[in-house]
Amino acid sequence: MIEAAVFAILAVMILVPAVLAVSLKNIFHCALWLVVSLTGVGGMFAMLGSDFLFVAQILVYAGGITVLLLFVVLLSGSPKDWIIKQVNGQWAWSLILAGIFVSLLATLFRQLPEPGPLAETVPVTKALGLILVRDMVLPFEAVSLVLLAALVGAIHFNKRNRV
Amino acid sequence: MVSLTGYLLVGAALFGIGLFGALARRNIMGVLIGIELMFNAANINFVAFNRYLHPGQPWGQGFAVFIIALAAAEAVVGLTLVLAIYRNFKTVLAENLNLLKG
Numbered sequence: 447m448i449e450a451a452v453f454a455i456l457a458v459m460i461l462v463p464a465v466l467a468v469s470l471k472n473i474f475h476c477a478l479w480l481v482v483s484l485t486g487v488g489g490m491f492a493m494l495g496s497d498f499l500f501v502a503q504i505l506v507y508a509g510g511i512t513v514l515l516l517f518v519v520l521l522s523g524s525p526k527d528w529i530i531k532q533v534n535g536q537w538a539w540s541l542i543l544a545g546i547f548v549s550l551l552a553t554l555f556r557q558l559p560e561p562g563p564l565a566e567t568v569p570v571t572k573a574l575g576l577i578l579v580r581d582m583v584l585p586f587e588a589v590s591l592v593l594l595a596a597l598v599g600a601i602h603f604n605k606r607n608r609v
Numbered sequence: 610m611v612s613l614t615g616y617l618l619v620g621a622a623l624f625g626i627g628l629f630g631a632l633a634r635r636n637i638m639g640v641l642i643g644i645e646l647m648f649n650a651a652n653i654n655f656v657a658f659n660r661y662l663h664p665g666q667p668w669g670q671g672f673a674v675f676i677i678a679l680a681a682a683e684a685v686v687g688l689t690l691v692l693a694i695y696r697n698f699k700t701v702l703a704e705n706l707n708l709l710k711g
Contacts, residue, residue, distance in 0.1 A: 453611045457619050468630030473638050487649045494660040496670050511684045518688040522695035533633045540632035548625035555617045561661045574667045582671050589678045596682035600689040
C-alpha cells in the first residue's frame with residue numbers, strides 16, 4: 447500500500463517536470479525542471495532496490511550533467527531566445543508520433559505475463575562492482591576510452607582558432 | 610505491490626516526452642534535454658526488468674551504469690558543440706544551421 451503511494455508520487459515527480467522541461471519557454475527553467483525529473487528517476491531506482499544507481503543518478507545527472515547544461519545556457523544564447531516560440535513547424539507531427547509510440551508500447555505491456563513474487567531487496571553494490579570488473583570488463587574498458595575521447599573532443603571543439 | 614507494467618509505463622511515457630522534446634524543440638539545448646529524458650526512460654526499463662525477471666544478478670544495472678557514463682560523454686560533447694556553434698553562428702536555434710541544405 448505504502449509502496450504504491452510512493453510509486454505514484456515518484457511517477458508524478460518524474461512525468462510532470464519532464465513535460466515542463468520540454469515545453470517551457472525559458473531554457474534555464476527547463477534545465478531546473480530536468481533536475482527534479484532526474485531526481486525522481488533516481489528515487490525509482492531506489493524503489494527497485496538499486497542503491498548504487500540511486501547514488502550515481504543523483505551524482506552524475508542531477509549534480510553533473512544539469513550543472514553543465516546550466517553553464518552552457520548562461521554562456522550561450524541571448525534573452526530574446528527565451529521569449530520566442532520554442533517549437534518548430536513539425537511539433538504537431540512529433541506529438542502524434544510520440545502518442546502513437548507510447549500507446550503502442552502500452553498495449554504491448556498489457557500482454558506481458560506478470561512475474562511471480564519478488565525476493566527481498568539486498569544491497570547490490572558489491573555484486574555490481576564484481577560484475578563490472580569481472581564479466582563486463584570489455585565494455586568497462588571501452589567506456590573508459592569513450593570518456594577519454596569525450597574529454598579530448600570537448601577540448602578540441604573549444605579551441606578558439608580552429609573549429 | 611507495484612507491478613512491472615507500472616514501471617514500464619512510466620518509462621514509456623518518459624520516452625514519449627523526451628521524443629517530443631528532441632523532435633520539436635527549436636533550441637539545441639532543448640533537444641539535448643529531450644535526449645537525456647530518453648536515456649533515463651531506457652534506464653528505468655533496464656533496472657525494472659532486472660529487478661522483476663532476473664533478481665540477484667545485476668546485469669541490467671551494470672548496463673544502466675554504462676548508459677549513464679555514455680550519457681555523460683554525450684552531454685559533454687553536445688554542449689561543447691553548442692558553445693562552438695554559438696561562437697561561430699551567433700545562434701542557438703537548430704533551424705538556422707542550414708549550411709548543408711540544398
